[in-house]
Amino acid sequence: MVCEKAVEVFTVISPIGEMIMKICPQGLHxxxxxxxxxxxxxxxxxxxxxxLIGKESGNDKVQKHVExxxxxxxxYFTNVRHVGCMYMPEICVAREMGSFKERVWIALAKxxxxxxIVSYGELAKMVNSPGAAQAVGNAMATNPLQILVPCHRVIHSDGSLGQYARGKKNSVKNWLLEHEGLRVFNNKVAT
Ligand SMILES: [Zn+2]
Known part of the structure; x- marks a missing residue:
């Protein structure tokens, strides 16, 4: 299923730099x-x-999702312990509905x-697909909702961080985990 609504693109600045949001009247893409x-x-x-950098949306529904x-x-960035009590921003449901990836993303976010933290293998078990650690890795690499679907919390079973954004943003994964109170040494989560 493909979303037929108009999708608008917004840029925000954040503690981890510029972030791009794509949003239709139904929610976040x-x-x-x-x-x-x-x-x-x-x-x-x-x-x-x-x-927000730049203009607000002229569409009230879109603007509500932006806010x-x-x-x-x-x-998340100022009081991470309270983010669990917040409603997640609305997600446009049109993407990847019912796919393996979507099941992995939902299990992780919930x-x-x-x-x-969770290992790739443990997350595979959570969606009743033990042995599918590699497919879970692929679901993480193609996660469309950074932080909201917390793929940075998925690491290797030996504690090593593994890749973030296919290895381009590993230091961001490290920063996010430390921001959440974990300690990372030599690319491994200290237990
Ligand atoms: Zn949509």
């Missing part, structure tokens, strides 16, 4: 850091509020909260 952000130029700004998403991100 995607949220992700700008493509150009990578390990060599990632400079987190802990105290940066999440704010909900910004509010959610601000709580079950693994801030400061928690």
């Amino acid at each position: 995607s949220l992700s850091q700008s493509d150009y952000i990578c390990d060599t130029n990632f400079h987190p700004q802990e105290r940066q509020d999440v704010v 909900d998403c910004i509010d959610w991100l601000n709580v 079950n693994i909260g801030p400061g928690q």
Whole structure:
């Protein structure tokens, strides 16, 4: 199923740099850091509020989703322990409905909260597909909703972080986990 609504694109600045939101009147299609952000130029700004750059939407429904998403991100970055009490911004349901990937994304978002981690294999078991760790890895690599679907909390069973954005943004994964209170040494979560 493909969404037939008009999708608008918005840019926000955030503690992890520029983020792009794609939103239709039904909700979010995607949220992700700008493509150009990578390990060599990632400079987190802990105290940066999440704010919209550029125009608001002329469509009230779209604008409401934009504001909900910004509010959610601000709580995530300033008071991460409370983000579990927030309603998630509305997601446009048209994407990947009922697919393996969607089941993985939902299981992850529902079950693994801030400061928690899960291995690729454990997440595969959660969706009743033990042995599908590689397919889970692929679902993570193609996650359209960065942070909202917390693929940064999925690591290898030996504690090593594994890749983020196919290896381009591993330092962002490290930063997000430490932001949530975990300690990372030599690319491994300290237990
Ligand atoms: Zn849509």
